[in-house]
Amino acid sequence: MCPNGKHLLKVEGLVKKFGGFRALNGVNIDVREGQIVGLAGPNGSGKTTLINVISGVYRPDGGSVEFDGRSVYKLPSHKIVRMGINRTFQVPKPLAGLTVWENVKLGAVYGSREGNRRETVRQALEIVQLHNMKDSVSADLTFAQQKLLGLATALATKPKMLLVDEIAAGLSHQELLWIAEMLLRIQKTGVAMIVVEHHLGFIDTLTSDVVVMNAGANLFRGSIQEAAQNDEVVEVFLGR
């Protein structure tokens, strides 16, 4: 935790309904500048939905989302992105017909509007180590590479806040360590994050500050050690 940083993201009472079902039922979460917050919870607890609503992919049905002192509630994605929030997808969604370079270039051109674009693209690709594949068509990338491409495109928009959705799922232990190191390096450049991960072990390598959700609501916030000793948390994780 970084207690003296100021609030970057403040989500209060966020509601998202699908028909009559409340996938988010009054969620609160706040993140300080440059801080990493882990977000855990069982499948279907609403983690991805939370990211979708914050990033403007879904329209919320109640609550508030403030970023950098301004409301981003119900703004379209491109505006949210230009204000400094970006995200990755649990199931990657690259622009499959475009090359790796073109994917990332779009982010640099439309999402950040500052600095040398070519340099921005190059740096983003180097961080995720896809630079040697820059001319490949994205459809030809592996699943894991497509996730990294999504991260590079997000980085090219120069975010102050990244929402990372299960980037480590299905990776080997070696790859997990590499990804964790990479996320920490990105954090050092001043990027705050919400890192969604099903497994607390991965979150533990990144931060000691974790939020646990269940059934569209907050269940717990504190350190991982406390989480592991919290009866409710243990129950939702083991009770499934």
Added chain:
Amino acid sequence: MLRRYFPSLGVILAIVAILLCLPHFYSNQSFLFNMMLYLALAEGLNIIYGFTGYLPFGYVGFFGAGAYGAAIAITLLHISPFFGVIIGGIAAVLIGIILIPLLRLSGAYFAIANLAASQALYFVVANPSLEKITQGPYGIDLSSVYNADASYYTMLGVLVFAMLLVAYMRNSNFGLSLLAIKEDQVTASLAGVNVVKARSIAWMLSAFVAGLSGAAFGWYTAVFYPSTVFSLDVSVFTIVFVLFGGIGTVAGPLVGTLILYSMYNFIGISTPQYFQLFYGLLIIVLVLFLPDGVASILQKGKVYVP
């Protein structure tokens, strides 16, 4: 930066050179005019269909709006024909702006709604109670400003403009952003692309090209009726030419139009019934076996199509 435009500009220069030289060897000016007209319409359709995936079956609506917009400007406001053509283009853009909400529809719904809109415009223009403005069903007579050569070169100018627009889209970040939207709206908007704005701009540019073309056609033809410039054949021909040639490039629609419109002219006019059958079959074959057109054969072989 500019270097990547060279192949596209090469194609454009070749077409212009041919169209400037041909009249000296080939005396059928009306064929050449109609060829330019369809080349321009094909590129105009390419802007919206090739880069966003919206297939406007009512594309002729913009063509008719351009023809009538220009004719009204020339006859009622006594504007010179050349500026009348530009006003025709603007008239089509205004219709395009009114129709922007259609872009919320997808696939067949968009195509059909756009078709209905073009027919609605046709009935408005042809309505006898608007006779003072549009001459209703009795048609437009521009013979007082008729000028075959001036309208011919104006059409050439419209074609060059249309090709340059597509060259820009083929090589610019704006064009890339449209292709991105076409693939995945969510991913595009998370790259920071304003989806609604980019799409609307493409739509209006496409309308502008059709409007300019319709206006130049009206001037060249001098006498025309609502049924001439709102004929669905204009939409169908343009769509078939573009599908046949291939989308998203400068050259594809040009190649499709050059081949098919020549065939139509040399075989089709004498035996139109066979030709319609041929077109119908061609559409089916294209959709089934060559959805990306002739140009895609080259592209599959890793040949760059400008």
